[in-house]
Amino acid sequence: MDIEYKSFQTKQELYTYIHKQLQLIADETDDITAILANASALLMLELEHINWSGFYLYKNEKLILGPFQGKPAVAEIAVGDGVCGTAAENLKTQLVEDVHSCCNHISCDMATSSEIVVPILLSDGSLFGVIDIDSPVLSRFDAEDEKGLEHAAKIIANAVE
DSSP, rough: OOOOOOOOHHHHHHHHHHHHHHHHHHHHHHHHHHHHHHHHHHHHHSSSSSSEEEEEEEEEEEEEEEEEEEEEEOOOETTTTTTHHHHHHHHOOOOEEEEGGGTTTTOOOOTEEEEEEEEOOOOTTEEEEEEEESSSSEEEEEEEEEEEEEHHHHHHHHHHH
């Protein structure tokens, strides 16, 4: 697989590139662990000002830590708990500008200031897991990140199915 890393002028260009690379990653293998491991590495390398990038997978009615890049994280999260559990419960992206003012944030890294969590939904609407990305920068994520990461979640869901 040939992934070329470069800089971009706009977030739209960045996410177009990320989506293309995710599709290449997904096309290389049908092993979901390999796909998620490379996807977390790609996101960590390409997204600026982040300190954690990874996945929680929905298993046995809870979220279980999957492949990631960053400091060690909580191994299991109940649906409804924290930002990840809220995204899993509501099946909607959670964009938190300031995790320190978020009453249900589960802290793994005190340097984290903002977070975005995107559910990965299969074609039947069921939850596969979530993409979780943390940043040490307040208000790091915006609507463009939300849109770009939701499309990334669709690419990953298609690879799973």
